[in-house]
Amino acid sequence: MRQELERLLDTHRAQRPEMQPQDYYKLLYQREFGCGHTAPAPETAERHLMEEYARAxxxxxxxAVPExxxxxxxxxxxxxxxxxxxxIYLNGVWSREALRLLGRVFCATAREHKGETACFAAVLDGLTHWADAVLPPRDAQTLRRQTGTLRAAGCPAVHHSAAYREQYAPHYRVVRRCYADAWPALLLAQRVLxxxxxxxxxxxxxxxxxxxxxxxxxxHMAQVFGCPVFHMxxxxxxxxxxxxxRLAQPGENxxxxxFLREALEPFAAGQPVRFCPFDCSAGVPGSAVEIPAASFAVVEGSYSxxxxxxxxxxxxxFVTCAQAVQRARLTARGGADSWAVFEARWIPLEETYFKAHAVQALADLTLDTTPFV
Known part of the structure; x- marks a missing residue:
């Protein structure tokens, strides 16, 4: 963690040389606690975003923000x-729908991400050590003193310094990185909703x-939109x-x-969905579950x-990734033996299905997750 923290501080110092001690503190506070301890109402988050973007x-x-x-x-x-x-910075040309999504992922982040005071204390120790090694002595002393004052006050949230606001005019929201990675798919889901x-x-x-x-x-969609998810x-x-x-036909496994009878048709009729998930380890259906009626839901899984x-x-x-990444992820999930089974059996079945039914070509969006951690 020490090296990652020092890289973060070095990068921000190089990009924003006018950073003051409270700006370094704020950066690390956001790194630990995210956007705060209380999730705002989505309507409030959206309104504030619209107003702030319009001003910026x-x-x-x-x-005047276009839809x-x-x-x-x-x-x-x-x-x-x-x-x-x-x-996520509010530079560039935003639309109302994009700002609504940013408000939604901001609220989801506030609900989900909770920092630890003890971890933040260790991070502040790292900040002062970094400052002693990198900053001019007087600046390091000022940072150590101001950080000590904030520690004594219970480590509150702070605003950016006046110098930082004047020089960099920061307009952004702190959100989970996974939501930024999934942005095109989340925007499509919002449009459907x-x-x-x-x-x-x-x-x-x-x-x-x-x-x-x-x-x-x-x-991610369930967290952002509060919708149910059906798993193939x-x-x-x-x-x-x-x-x-049957198994000789692409996609018939x-x-x-x-699924059509017990899930899709009841959902379309506005009814609760009741079914028994198949237990692959036992080879039989498991205990019944019920998913309440909803106006919007997500279906995920191969052959959906x-x-x-x-x-x-x-x-x-359609979600995809490079073969090397696929292998690394499946090996990490189930071990080398599991990967061997996927490589010999499940992947060939999937690829035959994708090709026979033009699955990727007919999807509205392809999301390549190769770069994602």
């Missing part, structure tokens, strides 16, 4: 601050290669249906008929875009 962009008011801007790329720059967090008419229902499907992060992406692994094909004739299911989705995402 020189617009006459929040109403849409072409493209799904993250408008502002992303700056890692460590500990799985980043700052916001397209649902009163009393209506919509589904977004996430298909793709094993080890690419389908379940992780679905979990719960509808694994039971032994009595694994006939040579999932019980898509049961099977031709018999595709027409039930409003939009879809």
């Amino acid at each position: 962009a020189g617009l006459p008011g929040a109403d 849409h801007v072409k493209g799904a790329a993250l408008p502002g720059c992303v700056e890692d601050i460590g500990n799985g967090l980043c700052r 916001e397209s649902v008419s009163p009393g209506g229902h919509a589904l977004l499907a996430i298909d793709g290669r094993c080890g690419s992060g389908k379940s992780t992406l679905a979990a 692994d719960d509808f694994f094909l039971p032994p009595e249906l694994r006939t040579p004739e 999932v019980h898509h008929e049961r 875009l099977h031709p018999s299911l595709r027409g039930h989705y409003t939009a879809s995402v």
Whole structure:
């Protein structure tokens, strides 16, 4: 951690030489505690973002922010601050929908990320050691004194210094880095969610290669939008249906008929969804679960875009990654023996299905998770 902390401080000092002691403290406070201890209401977060962006962009008011801007790329720059967090800056051209999403991921981060006071104390020790080694003696002494005062006050949150605000005009939000990585897919999910008419229902499907992060992406959507998630692994094909004739057909090693009958059709009818997830270790259905009725849900897993299911989705995402990354992730998950099984059996079945049914080509968005940690 010491080296990572020193790299972070060195980088910020080089990029922003006007940083004052409280700005270094604020950087590390955000690194530990994120955007704060209390999650704001989404409506409040959105309103503040609209107003702040309008001021920063020189617009006459929040109403002047356009609803849409072409493209799904993250408008502002992303700056890692460590500990799985980043700052997303309000530079660039933002739209109202992008600001709504930023407000949602900001609120989700506030709910999920909780720092530790003891860890922060250790980080502040690292800050003072770094300052003694890097900063001019007088500046290091000032930083040590101000940091000591803040420690005595209980390590409160602070604002940027006046010099920092004047020089750099900071406008950003601290969010989990994974949300920045998944931004295009989250924006697509938000569009689906916001397209649902009163009393209506919509589904977004996430298909793709094993080890690419389908379940992780679905979990991010559940956290940001509060939506239920259906997992295709719960509808694994039971032994009595694994006939040579069926398994010879691409994509037929999932019980898509049961998924349609027990999940998609009740969901579309506005009803709770009740089913028994298949227990792969026992080879039989497990205990029944019930998912309450909702207006928007996510379906994740290989074969979720099977031709018999595709027409039930409003939009879809195909998740992929480089083969070397796939191997590393699956090996880390289950060991070398597990990777050997995937390589010999499951991956060839998936690739045959992808090719036979043009799964990636027909998806609304492809998300390559190769660069993601």
